[in-house]
Amino acid sequence: MAQAEQKLKEQPIKKRAPVLYFIIGFKLLKGLLLLLVALGVYSLSDNNLPEEFRSLLQFLHLDPEKQFFSTLANKLSDITPTNLLWVARGTFIYSLFSLVEGIGLVFRASWAGWLAIGESAFFIPIEVRELMHQLHFSWIIFSILILNIFIVWYLWANRHRLYRHH
Structure with missing residues (x-):
């Protein structure tokens, strides 16, 4: 009995981590939104998109007869149901990736931390490239870039404090 109490005293108590909670909420919200998008795209796969x-x-x-809207309707006619199914499947898989990542972070699993670091780091060069090749500066892409850099930095710098290690 004394050994069990000793082990409990030796285990570090996980401190509150409001930034981690924000990252968890962001990952779970992104996963849920992407899941809804995937279901929406899937539901459109059998429909006549221009109609x-x-x-x-x-x-x-x-007014559907305006040039912009009629051009867009013509482009929508080029999208096949097979293409929509591929987009729906890809979005569904990515949404599951984000949901698993968020749930793993809830339980402070070290693999989820590494997954979040890897995913966020993966998009940094893509966002930098987008910013460099755009005609006009995009605050949205810049904000996403800063958010991803912050997530990578925070999770890397606090990896020993935030996660259980087996």
């Missing part, structure tokens, strides 16, 4: 687009424009009281 659906015209119905949406009429619902929003926009």
Whole structure:
């Protein structure tokens, strides 16, 4: 009995980590939103996209005969149901990736920390390239870049404090 109490005293108590909670919320929210997008794209795979687009424009009281909208409707006719299914599957898999990552972070599993570091680091060069090759500066891409850099830095710098190690 004394040995069990001694082991409990030796184990470090995990401190609150509000930044980690923010990252967890971000990952779980992203996963849920992507899951909804995947389901929405899947539900559109059997539909006539140009006709659906015209119905949406009429619902929003926009003129479907304007050049911009008619060009967009023509481009939508080029999208095949097979392409939509591939997009839905890819988005679904990525949403599961984010959800598993977020749930792993909830339980402070070290593999989830490494997964979050890897995923965030993966997108940094892509975002830098996007910023460098755009005609106009995008605050959205810049913000996502800063967020990903911050996530990588925070999780790397605090990896020993935040996660259980087996």
